[in-house]
Amino acid sequence: MLRYTFFRLVQAAFVLLVMTFLLFMLIGMMPGDPVENMLEGNPALTPELARQMRELYGVGVPLPVRYWHWLTAAFQGDFGFSSLYFRPVLEILGPALLQTLKLMIATIVLSIPLSLLLGAIAALRPGGWMDTVISFFAFASISLPNFWLSLILIIVFAVQLGWLPASGTPLAENPSLGLQIYHSILPVTVLTMFFVGPLLRYVRASMIETMSSDYIRTARAKGLSETTVIVKHALRNALIPMVTVLALGFGMLFSGALVVETIFGILGMGKMIFDAIRYVDFNLALIGLLLATIVTLVSNLLADLAYAWLDPRITLK
Amino acid sequence: MNALVEVDNLNLHFPIDGGFFKEKLTLRALTDVSFSVEEDETLAIVGESGSGKTTLGYAISGLLSPTSGRIKFGAGLGGHSQESPVQLVFQDPFSALDPRMMVGDIVAEPLRLQGVSRAERLQQADDVLEQVGLPAESARRYPHEFSGGQRQRIAIARALIAKPKLIVADEPLSALDVSIQSQILNLLNKIKRDRTISYLFISHDLGVVHHLADRVIVLYLGRIMEIASRQDLFATPSHPYTQALLESVPRIGRGRRKPGQALKGEIPTPLSPPPGCVFHTRCPRAQEDCRHHVPELLPAPGRPEQLSACHFKD
Amino acid sequence: MSAIDTELAGIPSAPRQTIWQLRRKRFLRNKPAVIALAILVVLAALCVLAYPYSLLMGLDPNETNLLMRFRPPSAEHWLGTDSLGRDVLLRLMYGGQVSIAVGVLGTLLTALIGVLIGVWAGFLGGKVDAFLMRLTDVVIALPMTPVLIVLGAVDLSKLGLSQALASSPGVVFLRIVIIIALVDWTTIARITRAATIEVRQREYVKAATVSGARHLYNVLVHVLPNITTPITVAATLSVGRIILFESTLSFLGFGIVPPTPSWGNMLTNAQELVISAPALAVYPGLLIFLTVISVNFVGDGIRIAFDPRSEK
Numbered sequence: 001m002l003r004y005t006f007f008r009l010v011q012a013a014f015v016l017l018v019m020t021f022l023l024f025m026l027i028g029m030m031p032g033d034p035v036e037n038m039l040e041g042n043p044a045l046t047p048e049l050a051r052q053m054r055e056l057y058g059v060g061v062p063l064p065v066r067y068w069h070w071l072t073a074a075f076q077g078d079f080g081f082s083s084l085y086f087r088p089v090l091e092i093l094g095p096a097l098l099q100t101l102k103l104m105i106a107t108i109v110l111s112i113p114l115s116l117l118l119g120a121i122a123a124l125r126p127g128g129w130m131d132t133v134i135s136f137f138a139f140a141s142i143s144l145p146n147f148w149l150s151l152i153l154i155i156v157f158a159v160q161l162g163w164l165p166a167s168g169t170p171l172a173e174n175p176s177l178g179l180q181i182y183h184s185i186l187p188v189t190v191l192t193m194f195f196v197g198p199l200l201r202y203v204r205a206s207m208i209e210t211m212s213s214d215y216i217r218t219a220r221a222k223g224l225s226e227t228t229v230i231v232k233h234a235l236r237n238a239l240i241p242m243v244t245v246l247a248l249g250f251g252m253l254f255s256g257a258l259v260v261e262t263i264f265g266i267l268g269m270g271k272m273i274f275d276a277i278r279y280v281d282f283n284l285a286l287i288g289l290l291l292a293t294i295v296t297l298v299s300n301l302l303a304d305l306a307y308a309w310l311d312p313r314i315t316l317k
Numbered sequence: 318m319n320a321l322v323e324v325d326n327l328n329l330h331f332p333i334d335g336g337f338f339k340e341k342l343t344l345r346a347l348t349d350v351s352f353s354v355e356e357d358e359t360l361a362i363v364g365e366s367g368s369g370k371t372t373l374g375y376a377i378s379g380l381l382s383p384t385s386g387r388i389k390f391g392a393g394l395g396g397h398s399q400e401s402p403v404q405l406v407f408q409d410p411f412s413a414l415d416p417r418m419m420v421g422d423i424v425a426e427p428l429r430l431q432g433v434s435r436a437e438r439l440q441q442a443d444d445v446l447e448q449v450g451l452p453a454e455s456a457r458r459y460p461h462e463f464s465g466g467q468r469q470r471i472a473i474a475r476a477l478i479a480k481p482k483l484i485v486a487d488e489p490l491s492a493l494d495v496s497i498q499s500q501i502l503n504l505l506n507k508i509k510r511d512r513t514i515s516y517l518f519i520s521h522d523l524g525v526v527h528h529l530a531d532r533v534i535v536l537y538l539g540r541i542m543e544i545a546s547r548q549d550l551f552a553t554p555s556h557p558y559t560q561a562l563l564e565s566v567p568r569i570g571r572g573r574r575k576p577g578q579a580l581k582g583e584i585p586t587p588l589s590p591p592p593g594c595v596f597h598t599r600c601p602r603a604q605e606d607c608r609h610h611v612p613e614l615l616p617a618p619g620r621p622e623q624l625s626a627c628h629f630k631d
Numbered sequence: 632m633s634a635i636d637t638e639l640a641g642i643p644s645a646p647r648q649t650i651w652q653l654r655r656k657r658f659l660r661n662k663p664a665v666i667a668l669a670i671l672v673v674l675a676a677l678c679v680l681a682y683p684y685s686l687l688m689g690l691d692p693n694e695t696n697l698l699m700r701f702r703p704p705s706a707e708h709w710l711g712t713d714s715l716g717r718d719v720l721l722r723l724m725y726g727g728q729v730s731i732a733v734g735v736l737g738t739l740l741t742a743l744i745g746v747l748i749g750v751w752a753g754f755l756g757g758k759v760d761a762f763l764m765r766l767t768d769v770v771i772a773l774p775m776t777p778v779l780i781v782l783g784a785v786d787l788s789k790l791g792l793s794q795a796l797a798s799s800p801g802v803v804f805l806r807i808v809i810i811i812a813l814v815d816w817t818t819i820a821r822i823t824r825a826a827t828i829e830v831r832q833r834e835y836v837k838a839a840t841v842s843g844a845r846h847l848y849n850v851l852v853h854v855l856p857n858i859t860t861p862i863t864v865a866a867t868l869s870v871g872r873i874i875l876f877e878s879t880l881s882f883l884g885f886g887i888v889p890p891t892p893s894w895g896n897m898l899t900n901a902q903e904l905v906i907s908a909p910a911l912a913v914y915p916g917l918l919i920f921l922t923v924i925s926v927n928f929v930g931d932g933i934r935i936a937f938d939p940r941s942e943k
Contacts, residue, residue: 011765019773030781139924139928140924144920148920158905255776258776270776273780277784289778292774295774404842414835415835
């Protein structure tokens with residue numbers, strides 16, 4: 001198990017290194033150069049200053065050379081300066097990551113019980129009307145464009161009914177927890193709607209499989225009540241591999257968070273990456289994408305390790 | 318008689334990937350195997366599953382490359398050119414035929430690979446189908462429309478169309494119903510009467526082997542235990558393993574088995590075959606010597622044509 | 632010969648029900664899938680009618696008219712006009728053409744890449760397989776939307792295309808198709824690989840090899856025709872996902888760029904219009920939703936109809 005973990009860690013580190021190169025190349029191919037963009041917005045910049053800034057950002061040097069500079073600096077903890085916020089990128093990163101994690105954790109906390117409940121109800125009578133309704137809901141969940149759902153919820157609950165704010169970020173200086181939650185209702189609803197479908201389909205399928213297995217039949221034969229059979233035996237069994245599904249869904253959730261943050265104006269990782277790319281902030285875009293990759297890599301790694309831990313045969317392969 | 322194929326000191330080992338940080342294992346499928354297939358003979362290879370029979374068949378047909386040793390093709394064969402001198406007939410007649418191809422195209426495939434025109438090869442396919450007892454109209458049907466026995470006929474037709482000198486038949490009967498088995502057996506015999514062809518007949522069924530073979534090779538854990546003509550092998554088996562195999566064949570009116578003759582235990586794993594004589598772990602005659610020295614394949618006392626690899630052979 | 636004669640009696644005189652008839656029957660029994668298919672046909676027909684409709688009504692999808700902004704539905708504009716005075720229905724029809732075309736072409740390209748990599752890895756095995764599967768793992772580990780945005784932001788003129796060509800609608804369209812295929816091929820590659828490994832071990836491949844068949848022959852003649860089922864199922868299920876990718880990208884401004892309409896980019900500005908013209912925010916998204924959910928139901932129907940466990 002230790003060996004396997006070590007091996008996977010080395011592998012993930014290697015993948016990350018390759019990713020830094022690929023992303024650097026891609027971002028280097030975004031339009032314009034950052035200094036040009038700044039000059040346009042600021043006539044006070046003298047040509048001399050522009051030259052210095054070009055040097056600072058390494059504009060004009062071939063991409064692979066710039067990559068090498070970036071990589072050596074990065075290993076010393078220097079990830080460069082954001083041209084959008086005029087601050088070191090690492091200072092922007094922390095709060096943004098925290099915002100996104102809050103969104104994602106709230107979504108996961110809501111999605112797990114919801115998908116277990118709906119999945120279990122649907123699996124009680126496969127093909128019954130409850131199952132039909134819940135399955136339709138699951139299909140809707142994976143088919144809904146989440147940016148559109150956000151717009152519709154804003155129109156209904158913020159504009160028409162006026163119940164909830166259209167913005168995901170409270171305006172107050174130090175918002176209370178209650179206020180933060182109040183502003184998060186719509187974004188978290190969208191993400192939950194988006195996340196619960198795949199989870200619930202998984203729970204349903206694994207419940208149906210377990211319900212027809214021998215030990216469930218044995219439990220029933222023992223005279224246990226149907227509720228005990230479902231909750232104590234079938235549901236618990238369906239839960240274990242759900243760790244894997246959850247971890248794999250983390251990357252997907254991150255993608256969803258990008259869209260939701262952009263629409264609801266939440267200064268999380270997603271919106272940060274989006275803005276950095278839109279306003280050609282090379283350093284910020286790069287670190288944002290890398291962090292997003294790390295998040296997905298780590299969750300995939302955890303999924304694999306959880307799986308290996310639950311099923312020791314896998315390490316033998 | 319002329320040797321069609323000479324197998325010389327053949328070894329075939331598969332490296333097993335034991336994982337990134339684990340030591341590599343080696344599966345010794347065949348070890349120091351030497352024999353020859355003569356022209357126009359039926360050579361049977363018998364052994365339990367895991368003895369390396371199928372691997373040997375695949376090696377001779379060129380599907381697997383030997384780790385060491387040589388397989389030499391004799392007069393009229395000249396190695397594996399595109400002439401397909403060796404053809405295969407498989408155990409499972411269901412996975413042996415491509416379900417997406419029409420039977421005519423399946424049978425004609427060896428000719429297609431030789432570059433024969435479609436009209437010409439389909440004409441030949443019709444002829445061969447009739448030779449194996451199927452109507453020519455079968456050519457325009459798909460495999461799933463045929464029964465197991467019919468499919469095996471189709472597979473035999475595909476093997477015959479390339480006019481091979483040798484057909485490797487890997488348990489061609491064991492997936493069929495007993496009533497169908499005899500029909501296929503008769504077909505194989507009929508083909509043998511009509512043309513000059515050799516069979517390498519792989520089987521675990523000694524009854525069938527007795528019915529069909531000219532000579533028999535007994536394989537155990539990738540090594541040859543005994544080579545003999547059918548008469549010698551069945552009348553005076555030399556190797557204790559052969560004797561045990563013959564004992565285990567149920568026959569009516571034979572009375573009880575002699576004690577100590579039946580095989581005990583399972584065949585050991587070819588990942589770590591026992592040292593010395595590979596059979597010593599299950600041999601009723603095993604002595605201390607057997608655990609250390611590999612017995613050579615030498616003539617049985619008084620029968621120069623019957624070779625047996627045992628320190629205490631009969 | 633008598634034994635052989637009895638054998639011949641077993642050959643059926645007429646072909647039995649083919650596998651395709653069986654699958655069609657099973658699909659038609661699946662009501663949601665059939666309804667979804669009908670909806671898709673209607674939607675596709677609607678999009679195809681864009682040009683006749685523009686002729687009939689004398690409208691242009693891209694011509695702006697600031698005097699005609701936000702008009703409610705009328706006889707000239709059945710669904711009203713948008714923020715630039717263009718006919719909403721006509722733009723929805725043309726936008727649908729773009730979205731569906733991206734969905735179909737993107738799926739074909741995705742399937743092409745996925746099948747090539749999957750067959751290559753599965754058939755050759757060993758080191759090639761290990762390398763390609765690690766590559767697949769890496770691509771799966773990518774955060775999809777952010778990576779799509781970066782790919783959508785890449786300046787094609789830095790890759791040597793002229794400025795004019797890089798921003799032409801045709802190139803923009805192809806670029807969406809290509810970048811989506813670049814990140815989405817992994818599912819089909821994995822499924823193809825698994826299916827290839829299974830077929831590669833079948834004995835008819837061995838028989839062909841003994842007769843002198845090379846890898847390419849075996850792949851083309853034996854492997855590909857026998858793995859079409861899992862590929863078809865996986866490809867149908869990815870159409871919906873690809874349409875969603877396109878609409879998200881276009882919505883964020885990194886996909887199809889105005890004035891060319893797409894269901895995604897018609898919503899880009901709707902964000903600011905939620906108060907003045909909420910209906911504009913409803914239609915395009917509803918159509919995306921309807922299309923994607925229908926495609927998913929049809930895909931699921933095909934999956935069930937093709938499932939070998941229900942095949943007898």
